[in-house]
Every structure is written in structure tokens, then in C-alpha cells.
Amino acid sequence: MPTPPLAGGTAGPAALRPLIDTVLTALHDGAALRDGPLPAGGPDTVTPRTRTATHPLIPGHGTGPHHALRALVTALTEGAADPAHPHCAAHLHTPPLALAAAADLAASALNPSMDSWDQAPAATALEADLTTALATEIYPHAPSPDAVITTGGTEANQLALLLARERHGPVQTVCATTTHHSIARAAWLLGLPEPVAVPAPGGTMDLAALDEALTTLHRPHLVIATAGTTDTGAIDPLDAIADLCTTHGAELHIDAAYGGPLLFSPTHRTLLHGLHRAHSVTLDLHKLGWQPASAGLFAVPERHHLTPLHHHAPYLNADDDTEAGLPDLLGRSLRTTRRPDALKIAVTLQALGRTGLADLIDRTLATAHHLADLITKTPTLDLHDRPTISTVLFRPTGADDHTVATLRRTLLNRGHAVLGRAHAEGRLWLKATLLNPHTTPEDLQALIDLVTTTTEDLARTTTPTTPRTEGDTPR
Numbered sequence: 328m329p330t331p332p333l334a335g336g337t338a339g340p341a342a343l344r345p346l347i348d349t350v351l352t353a354l355h356d357g358a359a360l361r362d363g364p365l366p367a368g369g370p371d372t373v374t375p376r377t378r379t380a381t382h383p384l385i386p387g388h389g390t391g392p393h394h395a396l397r398a399l400v401t402a403l404t405e406g407a408a409d410p411a412h413p414h415c416a417a418h419l420h421t422p423p424l425a426l427a428a429a430a431d432l433a434a435s436a437l438n439p440s441m442d443s444w445d446q447a448p449a450a451t452a453l454e455a456d457l458t459t460a461l462a463t464e465i466y467p468h469a470p471s472p473d474a475v476i477t478t479g480g481t482e483a484n485q486l487a488l489l490l491a492r493e494r495h496g497p498v499q500t501v502c503a504t505t506t507h508h509s510i511a512r513a514a515w516l517l518g519l520p521e522p523v524a525v526p527a528p529g530g531t532m533d534l535a536a537l538d539e540a541l542t543t544l545h546r547p548h549l550v551i552a553t554a555g556t557t558d559t560g561a562i563d564p565l566d567a568i569a570d571l572c573t574t575h576g577a578e579l580h581i582d583a584a585y586g587g588p589l590l591f592s593p594t595h596r597t598l599l600h601g602l603h604r605a606h607s608v609t610l611d612l613h614k615l616g617w618q619p620a621s622a623g624l625f626a627v628p629e630r631h632h633l634t635p636l637h638h639h640a641p642y643l644n645a646d647d648d649t650e651a652g653l654p655d656l657l658g659r660s661l662r663t664t665r666r667p668d669a670l671k672i673a674v675t676l677q678a679l680g681r682t683g684l685a686d687l688i689d690r691t692l693a694t695a696h697h698l699a700d701l702i703t704k705t706p707t708l709d710l711h712d713r714p715t716i717s718t719v720l721f722r723p724t725g726a727d728d729h730t731v732a733t734l735r736r737t738l739l740n741r742g743h744a745v746l747g748r749a750h751a752e753g754r755l756w757l758k759a760t761l762l763n764p765h766t767t768p769e770d771l772q773a774l775i776d777l778v779t780t781t782t783e784d785l786a787r788t789t790t791p792t793t794p795r796t797e798g799d800t801p802r
């Protein structure tokens with residue numbers, strides 16, 4: 328076999344074009360074979376089919392680029408849970424915009440690595456400008472807002488706890504029962520005291536309980552508020568929490584992984600009132616920003632807050648290189664080799680503009696409200712609450728938790744819908760996290776119909792005299 332061509336240089340695009348054509352055909356054919364939000368049959372069907380279609384993974388003699396791309400991309404597409412399908416709505420799993428995926432192709436072809444200027448001259452400049460611009464959206468009045476690109480909310484939350492520890496020593500994290508699990512993991516990773524979780528009775532952090540925790544717990548404190556909880560999309564009372572933090576001398580980190588992009592919507596940005604008062608903010612653009620993973624952000628109001636991340640490696644940021652004016656990027660992440668995720672984000676922001684992004688956000692939130700309306704109008708379904716962002720919890724009226732769990736798995740097994748699950752008010756709910764701006768009212772009605780007819784099916788096929796176990800999935 329001839330030496331395979333490279334993606335870069337002036338010859339790269341010509342080599343890429345036919346390969347991309349093969350990829351696009353495979354993406355199309357795989358989606359047509361699946362014909363739904365996810366493959367039917369569950370792991371018992373999908374795992375062996377994928378194995379058969381992709382073996383041998385390491386053959387003695389290669390099958391060539393077109394064959395391998397066709398085989399593997401078709402298999403992965405046929406077996407995908409595709410967030411571009413309106414009935415794939417379990418998680419904060421975004422359907423990426425085509426233009427962002429196209430930009431990501433350029434990032435892969437050029438392969439700038441963000442750990443030193445000599446691997447990414449222009450990408451360095453772009454990332455620096457983009458992170459400043461995004462940090463300024465969050466902290467419009469701060470002296471020198473800055474941000475670093477992360478792999479997502481998990482890494483950004485880790486940085487929040489790490490930097491608080493570097494400033495104050497072993498901080499006591501105070502969060503809510505609704506806080507994302509990555510906060511507890513970050514405390515564990517960093518050797519910090521286990522977070523204390525205050526109650527969140529209506530889905531948001533209880534202020535009196537927070538006040539009491541800050542009064543009684545050992546200092547220093549790092550309070551974690553959430554703008555868009557994972558289970559319900561609720562937004563903690565950010566301004567009031569910031570007031571309590573000021574009163575008690577606590578630091579505040581706001582995990583706005585989900586809700587942060589509401590900043591771009593003049594209609595909905597008021598939901599984030601108080602966001603700028605945080606010492607640091609987590610924001611994900613691979614959720615309400617329609618980016619392919621990953622596209623996370625960790626923002627601070629003052630550039631120097633990031634100083635503890637500075638790091639020295641003579642081969643990447645030698646003192647004399649830095650003195651001679653080469654930007655020192657190693658301290659912009661805990662990672663070394665790092666993709667230019669700024670490119671797809673910048674392409675998206677420039678292509679859509681503020682109004683285009685606001686329109687996507689407003690459309691998505693309107694879709695969630697429409698789903699809530701339809702549930703309210705369906706006598707056999709109960710709505711948990713009106714959505715704050717785009718998460719809608721609901722359940723069949725009168726169903727027990729076991730039935731709700733079985734219903735969710737049945738929809739998965741049949742390949743009909745990908746819905747999530749969440750506990751609220753002591754019960755299990757189906758969770759629809761709407762992120763697809765193309766979803767129509769008809770799509771939503773079809774989803775409701777799927778849920779109600781599947782519920783009826785289950786009631787018919789389940790003999791009430793036989794006790795069922797969690798794992799049972801009536802077909």
C-alpha cells in the first residue's frame with residue numbers, strides 16, 4: 328500500500344475530498360439504516376452487529392481507507408443515539424451544528440496543539456481573543472476577564488476547586504443536593520474535604536440552609552451555585568447566594584455549564600442575574616451552544632486568578648522564548664497537547680452572530696414550553712413543573728417508579744425514543760432535555776403519543792400477579 332496521504336499542506340485537501348465524500352455517504356446510509364433516534368434491540372442486538380461490521384479491528388493487511396471509513400462510520404452511525412433526531416432528548420447531548428462540525432474538520436486537518444506557540448501560531452491568537460470575548464460576556468464590568476478552554480463542565484469545575492484551594496488552602500465546598508456530581512469528584516481528586524450539600528427543596532438551593540451552613544462550617548468556604556441543574560434545569564437564586572457569600576466571606580463558583588449560554592439571549596439572560604458576581608464560572612458550549620464535544624469554558628473576572636496554573640517546561644516555554652515575545656500557553660490548561668476547540672466556537676459565533684445564537688436559544692426554550700403545554704393537555708400524563716431552561720420532567724399519571732423506569736427502557740429497546748430519568752419530589756420522572764432547535768410541534772406530539780401508547784402496551788403485557796424486578800423489560 329502506498330504511504331497514506333496527509334491531511335495538511337496544499338495536497339491535503341485533495342486527498343481529503345474523496346475520503347470526506349465516503350464519510351458523508353456512510354453518515355447518510357447509516358442514519359437511513361437506523362431510521363430512528365437510536366438502534367432498536369438494545370445492547371444484545373447492537374453490540375454483536377457492531378462487532379460483526381467492524382471486525383477484525385487490527386487486520387494483518389489493511390482494508391484501505393474507503394473500505395475502513397465506510398465500514399466503521401456506517402456501523403457507528405447505524406448504532407448511534409443521534410441527537411439530531413427530535414426524539415433523542417435524554418441528556419445535555421447536543422445536536423452539533425453542521426458548520427461547527429465542518430470547522431472541527433479543519434481543526435483535525437491542521438492539528439494545532441495549544442500547548443506552545445510554535446505548534447499553533449494563529450490558533451493561539453484566536454483562542455486568546457475568543458476566551459477574552461467570552462469571559463467579557465460573563466464579566467462585562469470586570470477589569471480583565473479571562474477564560475480557559477476546557478473539555479467541559481467537569482474539567483472547569485475541577486479548576487474552580489483547584490484555584491480556590493491554591494488561594495485559600497483546603498476549602499470546604501458547600502453545594503446543594505442538586506449540584507453536579509463532578510464537584511464531589513473534584514474535591515476527592517484534589518484531596519479536599521467532602522462537599523457539604525444543603526437541601527434544594529423546590530429544585531434550587533435553600534438560602535436559609537446555605538446561611539446556616541456558612542455560619543456553622545469551618546472556613547474557608549467555596550460555595551457552588553448552579554445555573555441549570557442536570558435533573559431539572561433549575562437555576563439557583565444566584566444574586567441572593569452571592570449576597571450570602573459576601574456576608575460570610577465565602578467564595579462563589581457558579582456552574583453554568585447548561586444555562587450559561589442564555590447570556591446570548593436578550594429574552595432569557597435575566598435568568599442569569601448575578602452570574603457576574605461569581606469568582607469563577609463554568610460554561611459549556613457543547614450543550615446550549617450546539618458544538619461537537621468538546622467545548623467547555625472556565626471563566627474568571629481577573630486574569631491573574633489563573634496565575635497558579637502557570638507551569639514551566641523548558642521545551643515548550645523556555646524563559647528566553649517567553650522574554651522574546653512568544654506567548655506562554657502551557658498555563659492555559661492542565662493538559663499538554665490540546666485541540667483548537669476555539670475554532671469551531673469562533674466559526675459558530677461569527678456565522679450566527681448574536682441574533683442567530685439568540686434565535687437558536689429562544690427557539691429551543693420555546694420548544695420545551697410547548698412540550699410542557701402538550702403534557703398538561705394530555706390527561707394520562709403529569710407534568711412536574713414548567714421548564715426553566717429546556718428540561719421537562721413528566722410521568723404517566725398514577726404510574727409507580729418501576730413502571731416509569733421500565734417505560735424508559737422499553738422506548739430505548741424499541742429504538743423509539745431516548746428519554747432520561749430524574750428523581751424529583753421523591754419520585755422518578757421521565758426527563759426530556761430539549762436541545763434541538765429543529766424540533767417541531769408535530770415531533771413533540773409524536774413523542775407524547777409514543778409515551779402514552781407504550782404505557783398502555785406495558786399495562787396490557789404486564790400480569791399484575793407476577794412480581795417484576797428492576798431489570799425486566801416487557802417487549
Ligand SMILES: *Cc1c(COP(=O)(O)O)cnc(C)c1O
Pocket residue numbers: 419478479480481482484507509553555556557582583584585611623
Ligand atoms: C454537563 C454538566 C457538567 C459536566 O460537564 P461535562 O461537559 O460533561 O464535563 C457539570 N455541571 C453541569 C451543571 C452540567 O450540566
